[in-house]
Amino acid sequence: MAEELSADFVVIGSGICGALTALKLARRGASVLILEAGPRVGRAQLVANFRNSTRRSDWMSPYPFSPWAPHPVYAPKDNGYLVQAGPYPYPAEYIRMVGGTTWHWAAHAWRYVPNDMLMQSLYGVGVDWPFSYDALEPFYQEAEEIMGVAGSLEEHPESPRSxxxxxxxxxxxxxxxxxxxxxxxxxxxxxNTVARNSRTFDGRPACCGSNNCQPICPVDAQYHGGLSVDAAEAAGAKLIANAVVYQLEHDAQDRIVAAHYYDPDKTSHRVTGRTFIVAANGIESPKLLLLSTSDKYPNGVANSSGMVGRNLMDHPxxxxxxxxxxxxxxxxxxxxxxxxxxxxxxxxxxxxxxxxxxxxxxxxxxxxxxxxxxxxxxxxxxxxxxxxxxxxxxxxxxxxxVLPNPENRISLSDQKDALGIPKPQAHYRIxxxxxxxxxxxxxxxxxxxxxxxxxxxxxxxxxxFANNQHICGTLTMGSDPHTSVCDEYGRAHDHENLYLVGTGVLPTAGTCNSTLAAVAVALRSVEHMLPGSSSAWTVNHDAPIA
Missing domain, CATH: 3.30.410 (Cholesterol Oxidase; domain 2)
Structure with a gap:
């Protein structure tokens, strides 16, 4: 067992939601440690990878495949990482690497329309969110100002703005x-409303119109999770790459006390903290919770409801x-x-x-x-x-x-990856x-x-039906702990110091790309984790993070 590490907040996953959560916490004076399963690769190398690729239409081709942190690959053939249980295929594409999947997104930064959050009340289908559009609106604005979202107020009255x-x-x-x-x-x-510069913003240039936003913007005009990580580190957060978290450990009071991760050589490390934030994605996050079994939680932590992994949604x-x-x-x-x-x-x-x-x-x-x-x-x-x-x-x-349906879900398969960790399995239908x-x-x-x-x-x-890679649901927020995984702030119903952020917590999918909504919800959740909220904590300035 390697040396133990500790921090006030341990964030698992360095995608845009995890990194911006870490950024906001670090700017408030907390010690923050980010654990990322995949490697760190610079933008210049990724651009070169794309230019040298023989598969120019394959948006995954620039992004390195790591045996210790595999992600789905479909070209030139399916690597079988995301096991398909059917009856309809769900070929999700996501990147396990520092910065996450927004390295290759289209930068669509849509707000939900308010009625997306009231589907059961208004239309008798789906579910209602545990809070209103108005409660989320300031955090939409905060997210847009971080990312530099471009759009026209006159063209988009469907989503009210302050x-x-x-x-x-x-x-x-x-x-x-x-x-x-x-x-x-x-x-x-x-x-479209986009996190893409229409003029110089945040030290990055305007869009040059090169027409390869996907798989990677060659000039960094688009916002992405790599920028979020850089900002979090500049604010004081510590990041460990190639750290594959495979177990969350809880104590007798149901508090999460440690995260265990493998390095590429399968040496196990233990990280302790006051608060743990799972921020992988809508597939890897439920996979980790389902892996984290114990005598008290034989079906995984945060899963007394049996809802972890369920209600998988996308936008076919x-x-x-x-x-x-x-x-x-x-x-x-x-x-x-x-x-x-x-x-x-x-x-x-x-x-x-x-x-x-x-x-x-x-x-x-x-x-x-x-x-x-x-x-x-x-x-x-x-x-x-x-x-x-x-x-x-x-x-x-x-x-x-797509409506939330518990039968559309992510589970653990009986197949294992190079580290011996079960691969995720998708159950999906249209x-x-x-x-x-x-x-x-x-x-x-x-x-x-x-x-x-x-x-x-x-x-x-x-x-x-083509898949748009907008992985929603699987960690649904809700007021009822029997039908949801976490509360309106992303705090797991079963564990007072475990938070979930990312697209997985969204109760409904609406019709828009899910990233901006997930970031806004994450920024709202941070307010609940910080001093002055109902779950205030004391900053541990002495916690070692290096």
């Missing part, structure tokens, strides 16, 4: 302007690809800049899911080249068809709501509620194509 967006909108690409103009009067096309997508009757040339500017938001809420939600309609701006050159080569097209015909597709091809997708939204969205697809003079319409197959 203050303007920190940054003005990012420049609109030509193709999106044409969509806005040609769909006007039928569908209002608006700019269907899509339409078509050829516009004019040249629009996707590929200039951000990859996902504009959408239609008028279908995010309404009385129909009692019957079928709400959705956003999101337009891609990803260059069609790579995908068209691959398709034509597979078809055996070469020479002048190749050049002609490539140019036509690159100029005319467009794509629109649904971002569909229900009729979400399928109903997809059916409604298909009519919108047809109308959008018509308005753009579309031809050569290619819909996704009827039973195909």
């Amino acid at each position: 203050k303007p967006f920190p940054l003005e909108p990012v420049a609109e690409p030509y193709a999106m302007r044409r969509l806005r103009e040609r769909l006007a009067g039928v569908y209002p096309v608006v700019g 997508s269907t899509s339409l690809t078509f050829d516009a009757d004019e040249e629009v040339w996707l590929g200039r500017g951000p990859q996902s800049p504009s959408s239609i938001n008028t279908l995010r809420d309404g009385p129909f939600r009692s019957e079928y899911s709400a959705y956003r309609l999101d337009f891609t701006n990803i260059s069609r050159v790579d995908s068209t080249t691959q398709r034509l080569l597979l078809e055996g097209v070469y020479g002048p015909e190749f050049e002609k068809r490539l140019r036509y597709s690159a100029a005319h091809e467009m794509n629109v997708k649904t971002v569909l709501e 229900d009729d509620y979400t399928r109903g939204g997809a059916i409604a969205g298909k009519a919108d697809f047809a109308r959008i194509a018509e308005l753009m003079g579309g031809s050569n319409l290619r819909y996704t197959k009827d039973d195909y």
Whole structure:
């Protein structure tokens, strides 16, 4: 057993939520230790990895795979880390590395609409949140100001605000302007709210329009968890990389007293603290809780309700690809800049899911080249068809709501990784509620194509739903300890000094990318952990963290 470490707060996971939680705590004078399972890799190396990759459309290719901290890999073949129990596949993509998965996100920073938090009361489906939109609004603003969220107040009345967006909108690409103009009067096309600089902000440049936001912004115009970690360390937090936490230890009073982690050589280390914060993600966090069994908690800590890992949600997508009757040339500017938001809420939600309609701006050159080569097209015909597709091809997708369902869940599989730790297993299905939204969205697809003079319409197959990697649920907040894992502040019902942060605590998924909401909820939770709250603690300035 290696030397013990200790801190006031031990944060498990260095993604954007864990790192910003650590930052806020450290700035208030607490000693903070962050444990990250994966390695630390600099941004310059990641950009070089992308440029040298032979799989340019594979957003995981720049990110190193670590045998001691494996993550799902699907190209060139599935590595089998996330075991699929069905009946529908859930091919989640996430990064186990310092900074977490926002290294390769699209930087969408959406607020929920208020009714997303009142689904049971208003529509008789799903659940209500344990607090209101108004209670979260100041923390949405705090998160936006940290991340530098750009947007237009006039375009986004669906999510009330107390203050303007920190940054003005990012420049609109030509193709999106044409969509806005040609769909006007039928569908209002608006700019997406994004954690992407529209001007120099926080020492980072404005978006340069290079069109590879995913898998990595080459100039650091997008905010990401790597920046959060840097800020937390600058504030005094200590980070240990390659620290794979495999067990949380509790005492007779049900307080968590230690986290045990393996290093890459499988040497075990023990870390003690006053408060523990699990901030991995919606798959790795429940995995850790389920692993942490004891005589009193044979099904894992924080799991007396049996709800750990349950209510897995995401935002499945269907899509339409078509050829516009004019040249629009996707590929200039951000990859996902504009959408239609008028279908995010309404009385129909009692019957079928709400959705956003999101337009891609990803260059069609790579995908068209691959398709034509597979078809055996070469020479002048190749050049002609490539140019036509690159100029005319467009794509629109649904971002569909999924209701919390306890049968959609993450459990432990009987397969183990290189350290002998059980791999996670996904149980998932697409229900009729979400399928109903997809059916409604298909009519919108047809109308959008018509308005753009579309031809050569290619819909996704009827039973195909793309995964958007917005892992929600699995650690649900709620007032009832029998049906939820933690309270409204993310504190586990079973353990007074264990907090959960990240997208896993979100009770409903709504229709928006989950990162901003998770960060806002985490920042709200920190207020409950700090002096002056109902669970005040005393700062231990003598706690060794190095």
